[in-house]
Amino acid sequence: MLEGSDEVTSPGGAYTPLPTTPIIGAGRYALTTKIAEGGMAGVYRAWDAKLQVWRAVKVLLPEYTRRSNL
Structure with missing residues (x-):
């Protein structure tokens, strides 16, 4: 991807726009x-x-974390 570009090409060649409104901003991701969703995450x-x-990022459900505000 070129620096400053706002688009991504998937391995199959289809255009995929970068996310504009993330559900969760976790720093790097x-x-x-x-x-x-499964039983724990x-x-x-x-x-x-x-x-x-x-x-793909797995996020534990609140009841399985030590602090439920994560």
């Missing part, structure tokens, strides 16, 4: 959409700002 599609790639 911008979580955009929930992919799935949710999985989100996330933009990795450091590596400039899409990732």
